[in-house]
Amino acid sequence: MKSPAKIAVLAAAALAGVGILSGCSSNSGGSGDGQVNLVVAPVLPGATADALTALHDRVKQFEKKYPDIKVKAIEYQWTGTTFAAELAGGTLPDVFNVPFTDSKTLANNGQLADITKYFKQTSTADKWNKNVLDVATGDDGKVYGIPWGPYAMALSYNRDIFTRAGLDPDKPPTTLDEIEQDAKTISQKLPGVAGYMQMTKDNTGGWELATLTQALGGHLEKVGSDGKVTVTADNAKTKQALNWLKALRWNDDAMGSNFLFDWSGINEAFASGKVAMYMSGSDVIGSLMQANGFDQKKYGVTTFPLASNASAGILSGGNVDVVNVKDSPEQIAAAVKWIDFYRTQPTVDKSAAVKNAKTLAKGDQAVNAPTLPVFDKATWQKNQEWIKPYDNIPVENLKPFTDGIFDQKISPEPPSHTQDLYGALDPVVQAVLTDKNADVDSMLKAVDTKIQALVDADGK
Amino acid sequence: MTSTVTRATTDAPGPPAIVPAAPGRGPASNRSSAPGSRTDDSARALARRRRHNPITWVQRGGLTTLLFLLPLLIIFGVFSWTPIVESVIMSFQKTNLVTAPVFVGWDNFVAVFRDPVFWVALRNTGYFAALALLFGYPIPLVAAVLMSEVRRMKGLYSVLAYLPVVIPPVVSVLLWKIFYDAGPTGVFNTILSWVGIPPQPWIQDAATAMPSLVLQATWAGAGGTIIIYLAALTSVSPDLYDAAEVDGASIWGKIWHVTLPQLRGILFITLILQIIATAQVFLQPFLFTGGGPVNSTTTILLLIYQYAFTNSLGGAYGQATALSIMLAAFLAVLSVVYFRLTSRWSDE
Known part of the structure; x- marks a missing residue:
């Protein structure tokens, strides 16, 4: 059985197999004549035909401006679950976007391309707000991506349900107590509707608990003057937040009967009228319209209430367009040109902004979903004026949010092992909602121990 | 011999x-x-x-053998054996699949054992397997025996029993997720209200979540096993039943003394297959609950998935492979022990 010949042949067969595999992952970036090929991924799978047509228009404009760059736009959704495997397998697009929470860690892990040199050549390089650009900056001080579409956490509500429950949809709740009161009223008057709900699954439970904690003025992680991170999930504000949820759930019975929601699950429940109010990103109407066919006339949004103490702030997030770490320098240069053209220019350049807004309106996509400024408030306001003729969400529905957001202090997410922390907090939120006697204290202590161990392991 | x-x-x-x-x-x-x-x-x-030398090997047609073997060797080598070997290697490494992996010895295994969720997952998997055994194992057997006794419309019953297997598993889980709506207007709760039973929390409560998953898994899996039993039942010689009847055996007597002993070999196989399958349950907890509420439905395989993938930053591949290998080793040992123990009975 184990003759040398057989072993040799087996080895040859195995090598042939490896050859087949490695053939798949070769990345052919440029061809001999100086032309650069670029695969970009700016649309989600299932985008409407109108949206795709518009995208192809913009690709053509870009290729006209840069004749040496050949752009192929694909439908793609970045997910953490497949990212590392796609990167290793060589099937990742050259340009894709990742959430604020992940960009910094990916950069420090060596999983994103350093774009500093080419970023500095863009016209807006010096205009960036340092705090915003920080999410795309690695610990080495280099730039690894270009942020766009930042949002603040907000309270989305169904105006239709408010009216049916006898509440005034133009006067949404402004404190946690008012949210509780309104939620109670809705659940009592409209059986089967959860007055208030928030996410609990796939790390979103921790994400929204972090929002509540920071809105009350607490922090899940503290960074010392020496840069050392201490995990502090077991703190008074987090417990206050959990107690608020507990009261809503068990005293008021205002959270319905289903408690396992991830991001898309709760959007579905809200769009189908099973949830009246929920904590969401301020730009979520874009997804509600695109994925759930939600009627934007029923949509209301307001700022999420902050406690009156000085450390209370609203959690924010957003997207960062990043470049495949395996790309050649020519591809990285082209990729940065594309991101600047596609993402940044529409926020600072009138004709690009108008063209973009027209396209979205034509595809029945949200034009004026509320976001935060990328540069400064003045630029943002100018941009809002440019796109005003194409607005397709009733401006008065967004007013409670847009009026209040600039008075809120923006508070960044916990800096270290953010997703691990959120994941560890999911069961705590679930426990409060499904077990009347949940032992919150010991669960939070366990979270501290677990995440602190991960943080400390990094330092070694 | x-x-x-x-x-x-x-x-x-x-x-x-x-x-x-x-x-x-x-x-x-x-x-x-x-x-x-x-x-x-x-x-x-x-x-x-x-x-043994290359010349005699070639003379005896070794090349032809190899040629016929080649497609199999390549397919298994590339898609099965190489990944297995690589995951064994990876279980001793710390890697993010991009930068060079670092050899860390047994650290990944230690980390798994130190993770409190691992012990919860172990208990949950055992609980799922036990519940599935309790309900899922006898039900197909009883159904098959009853169906083989039916004289008319046998085909119809077989089709009805097999139908859940034809529905794509993900589709059926998502359907059941809607049925399991814990509100008073949920499908199952509405049905229960007809007979005066109050609404149940189903997958929304730590106590009822796991039984709810087992219920769906049993419904989804029973059809396949029923078909196997039905096929095996046709091979039971009618003479044995006739003989038993002559000896005055009741229906139960016939089932106990003829049917079950004759199905013994099949029963042993389906049992170990079921144990292996339940030890690897993933679909139901992943789609129904994501492991919740409060980790009450986190199973070993879901934990492996969470190690590797839910931390969106290219998680703990080392820990995921370490736990996978421990699970594979456990199931291999279990299977060997099981066949050793039962070989005497099933060989007869």
Whole structure:
């Protein structure tokens, strides 16, 4: 059985197999004549035909401006679950976007391309707000991506349900107590509707608990003057937040009967009228319209209430367009040109902004979903004026949010092992909602121990 | 069994012929079929076979064999054995699949054992397997026996029983997720209200979540097992039933003394297959609950998935592979022990 010949042949067969595999992952970036090929991924799978047509228009404009760059736009959704495997397998697009929470860690892990040199050549390089650009900056001080579409956490509500429950949809709740009161009223008057709900699954439970904690003025992680991170999930504000949820759930019975929601699950429940109010990103109407066919006339949004103490702030997030770490320098240069053209220019350049807004309106996509400024408030306001003729969400529905957001202090997410922390907090939120006697204290202590161990392991 | 006499008479620097080799162990045991006769011929043949070298290998058609084997070798090698070997290697590494992996010894295994969720997952998986065994194992057997007794419309019952298997698993779980709506207007809760039972929390409560998953898994999996049992039942000789009837056996007597013993071999196989399948349950907890509420439905495989993938930053691949390997090793050992223990019964 184990003759040398057989072993040799087996080895040859195995090598042939490896050859087949490695053939798949070769990345052919440029061809001999100086032309650069670029695969970009700016649309989600299932985008409407109108949206795709518009995208192809913009690709053509870009290729006209840069004749040496050949752009192929694909439908793609970045997910953490497949990212590392796609990167290793060589099937990742050259340009894709990742959430604020992940960009910094990916950069420090060596999983994103350093774009500093080419970023500095863009016209807006010096205009960036340092705090915003920080999410795309690695610990080495280099730039690894270009942020766009930042949002603040907000309270989305169904105006239709408010009216049916006898509440005034133009006067949404402004404190946690008012949210509780309104939620109670809705659940009592409209059986089967959860007055208030928030996410609990796939790390979103921790994400929204972090929002509540920071809105009350607490922090899940503290960074010392020496840069050392201490995990502090077991703190008074987090417990206050959990107690608020507990009261809503068990005293008021205002959270319905289903408690396992991830991001898309709760959007579905809200769009189908099973949830009246929920904590969401301020730009979520874009997804509600695109994925759930939600009627934007029923949509209301307001700022999420902050406690009156000085450390209370609203959690924010957003997207960062990043470049495949395996790309050649020519591809990285082209990729940065594309991101600047596609993402940044529409926020600072009138004709690009108008063209973009027209396209979205034509595809029945949200034009004026509320976001935060990328540069400064003045630029943002100018941009809002440019796109005003194409607005397709009733401006008065967004007013409670847009009026209040600039008075809120923006508070960044916990800096270290953010997703691990959120994941560890999911069961705590679930426990409060499904077990009347949940032992919150010991669960939070366990979270501290677990995440602190991960943080400390990094330092070694 | 053949003897090993020939071996001793030829090139025997080994033990003398008197010592009988254990059956199936000596190299000669499965060869010469006529001990004693033509000793010289077989001895020479044996000597020739002893000399393994590339030339004799080619002469005996080794190339043809290899040619026919090649597609299988490549497919298994590329898609099965290589990943297995790589995951064994990865379980001793820290890697994000991009930068160079670092060898960390047993650290990944230690980390798994130190993770409190691991013990919860272990308990949950055991609980799922036990519940599935309690409900999922007897139900298909009872259904199959009953269906084989039915005289008319046998086909219809088979189709109805098999229908859940035809529905894509993900679709059926998502459907059941809607049925399991814990509100008073949920499908199952509405049905329960007809007979005066109050709304149940189903997958929204730590106590009822796991039984709810088992219920769906049993519904989804029973059809396949029923078909296997039905096929096995047709091979039970009617003579045995006739004989039992003549001896005055009741229906239960016939099932107990004829049907079950005759299905024994199949029953042993389906049992171990079910244990292996339940130890690897993933679909139901992943789609129904994501492991919640409060980790009450986190199973070993879901935990492996969470290690590797839910931390969106290219998580703990080392820990994921370490736990996978431990699970594979456990199931392999379990299967061997199981077949050792039951071989006597099922061989008869």
